Amino acid sequence: MNSIAAIxxxxxxxxxxxxxxxxxxxxxxxxxxxxxNVPLTVKQLYVVGVQSLLIIxxxxxxxxxxxxxxxxTILIDYGAEASLGPMxxxxxxxxxxxxxxxxxxxxxxxxxxxxxxxxxxxxxxLSSLEMMAVDPxxxxxxxxxxxxxxxxxMLALIFSAIGILGGHMVxxxxxxxxxxxxxxxxxxxxxxxxxxxxxxxxxxxxxxxVTWIAIFKGYDSVPTSEGISKATTQTVVFxxxxxxxxxxxxxALMFGIE
Amino acid sequence: xxxxxxxxxxxxxxVLTVAALLLLALKVANQTMSNExxxxxxxxxxxNIGSLxxxxxxxxxGVTIGRVESINLDKxxxxxxxxxxxxxxxxxxxxxxxxxxxTSGLLGEQYVGFQPGFSFDGVAELKDxxxxxxxxxxxxxxxxxxxxxxNRGGDEN
Numbered sequence: 088m089n090s091i092a093a094i095x096x097x098x099x100x101x102x103x104x105x106x107x108x109x110x111x112x113x114x115x116x117x118x119x120x121x122x123x124n125v126p127l128t129v130k131q132l133y134v135v136g137v138q139s140l141l142i143i144x145x146x147x148x149x150x151x152x153x154x155x156x157x158x159x160t161i162l163i164d165y166g167a168e169a170s171l172g173p174m175x176x177x178x179x180x181x182x183x184x185x186x187x188x189x190x191x192x193x194x195x196x197x198x199x200x201x202x203x204x205x206x207x208x209x210x211x212x213l214s215s216l217e218m219m220a221v222d223p224x225x226x227x228x229x230x231x232x233x234x235x236x237x238x239x240x241m242l243a244l245i246f247s248a249i250g251i252l253g254g255h256m257v258x259x260x261x262x263x264x265x266x267x268x269x270x271x272x273x274x275x276x277x278x279x280x281x282x283x284x285x286x287x288x289x290x291x292x293x294x295x296x297v298t299w300i301a302i303f304k305g306y307d308s309v310p311t312s313e314g315i316s317k318a319t320t321q322t323v324v325f326x327x328x329x330x331x332x333x334x335x336x337x338x339a340l341m342f343g344i345e
Numbered sequence: 346x347x348x349x350x351x352x353x354x355x356x357x358x359x360v361l362t363v364a365a366l367l368l369l370a371l372k373v374a375n376q377t378m379s380n381e382x383x384x385x386x387x388x389x390x391x392x393n394i395g396s397l398x399x400x401x402x403x404x405x406x407g408v409t410i411g412r413v414e415s416i417n418l419d420k421x422x423x424x425x426x427x428x429x430x431x432x433x434x435x436x437x438x439x440x441x442x443x444x445x446x447x448t449s450g451l452l453g454e455q456y457v458g459f460q461p462g463f464s465f466d467g468v469a470e471l472k473d474x475x476x477x478x479x480x481x482x483x484x485x486x487x488x489x490x491x492x493x494x495x496n497r498g499g500d501e502n
Contacts (some may be wrong), residue, residue: 249365
């Protein structure tokens with residue numbers, strides 16, 4: 088009897104957590120936006136965006152280079168090395184750009200957000216803000232959320248662009264694919280609204296999921312050192328799984344049916 | 346970290362993003378294609394269009410003179426109708442011109458090959474909205490093999 092009650096209790100606590108996450112998000116978003124919060128958002132844009140820039144650019148460069156190298160060795164067998172450009176561009180724009188950016192973002196910026204907000208909670212900074220009649224949702228949560236939503240699509244675009252240039256470096260400059268065909272076949276294959284815009288939509292969805300999970304895990308963490316470490320781990324694990332799962336659903340919706 | 350430096354770095358971040366977006370728009374997706382100039386529309390009916398797609402090129406002697414705008418099925422005789430948008434600067438083709446669906450390379454994309462016909466007295470020029478009468482369909486490998494086998498069978502008897 089007790090074990091069945093335990094199942095019920097854990098289900099209820101999970102549902103309650105989902106409810107709290109929703110309330111937190113709506114509380115942060117529906118709070119009347121104030122002009123003086125814009126500098127706070129810019130500051131967070133620096134923390135989550137600019138500081139993730141290096142890892143995003145280096146990963147993008149190397150992923151583009153590796154794809155060009157692997158693609159070339161396979162395509163050259165069929166004399167189809169002219170298709171290297173669209174191969175690199177399409178896989179970056181449609182899949183790797185949004186997905187790898189979201190995974191790196193979860194590890195680089197998401198975990199930091201969780202730890203920061205969790206520590207704020209543990210040291211009772213959030214309660215102090217409330218004591219001073221400052222809404223922590225508006226002051227702490229909302230700027231971080233908007234910064235994540237703005238930064239991730241920007242990072243994904245930079246990732247794709249650098250990856251395509253990296254593919255150009257390996258494919259054209261080192262392996263000798265014709266530069267004209269690299270770009271022209273890419274141009275005739277890649278479509279602006281179908282490939283580029285869908286990639287941006289994907290990364291907006293991932294931004295929502297990753298930032299939301301990261302902030303909520305910190306906001307809802309047990310205010311002890313163990314609780315914060317657990318929350319940080321859960322942020323990375325949950326948001327990676329959510330990104331990979333959602334990516335399949337989004338791909339099926341966007342590209343699955345002709 | 347003072348405020349000015351933060352704003353400067355965010356500004357650089359934004360500039361980088363805009364550069365990436367421009368690269369993707371202009372160099373990768375080639376959004377400028379529509380700015381190439383005014384175009385006019387010709388129609389062609391084929392028996393079989395193979396794997397021709399919208400945005401496939403229309404070429405005359407290797408020069409791209411237009412693109413496939415849309416592919417529809419004629420409701421009356423159930424044949425594919427291909428809408429070709431030809432650039433305005435390539436104009437004055439005679440009515441006797443013909444189009445055929447060709448393949449670039451062994452495994453390449455299919456495109457529409459345009460052969461200008463002879464112009465002599467009494468032959469008008471192609472205008473916006475005209476139908477091209479002389480069309481050659483795409484080669485379908487299975488049909489080709491079928492024909493070959495049929496001919497072989499005919500020889501032996």
